[in-house]
Amino acid sequence: MIEAPFPTAFPVPDPVGSQVLNQRIAGLTARIDAAALACGRTAGAVTLTAVVKTQARQTLADALSAGLTVFGENRVQEARDHWAGVPGREQLELRLIGPLQTNKALDAVRLFDVIETLDRPALADALAKACAKAGRSPRLLVQVNTGAEPQKAGVLPDDVAALLAHARTLGLRVEGLMCIPPVDEPPERHFTLLAQLAVRHGLTVLSMGMSGDWEAAVGCGATHIRLGTALFGAR
Ligand SMILES: *Cc1c(COP(=O)(O)O)cnc(C)c1O
16 A cells, blocks of 8 residues: 655644753743642643644654654644654654544554543544554543533543443553643633543543643643643644
């Protein structure tokens, strides 16, 4: 099969350059630690996931030089193109933060350390099968559609318990929850709901907060914030 070189569908943003990127990382890291301390958490309690969707390979290279080690990707194919042959790949953590089709489950299991978008029983089934076949088992987060938006991926809050039970029956390693709040609402209610669901189900990882709302997310207990624009500029 001949695969089209990525990207074909999106323009690739110009790299911000390593100097600007280094400054942004230093500034953000300080602010993230300050936000954690301000709500009684420890500096370093929040992991910065650098979202590199649509970015040029030069931007990835700059991010690696700057010392970033945790990366978020939206699409399996793009992630494969991004990271193929990158030296030191084993030291990095790759996290899938975009929707996953069942027919890409095996590719995703082979590539990612964490898959944040488990949101339906059929995908749990596909992931379990893929893990058995690949002989590896990425950690998983369940994506919750906290705003019950019809167009958005994620399991409804009322269905989280059943999905978790199903995933556990299959032996999947679910360690937390992820959400993307509705764009037109204050996010705190959604972050709080996600945190409450995590406590109820004994889960410790909370992936919530993006460039526009990460401080609120840290205040509500985020362990992982997913930043693209704040690091690399507008896409
Ligand atoms: C693109 C994306 C992000 C990063 O968004 P920014 O606003 O650019 O920080 C975070 N999470 C998910 C799921 C995304 O798709």
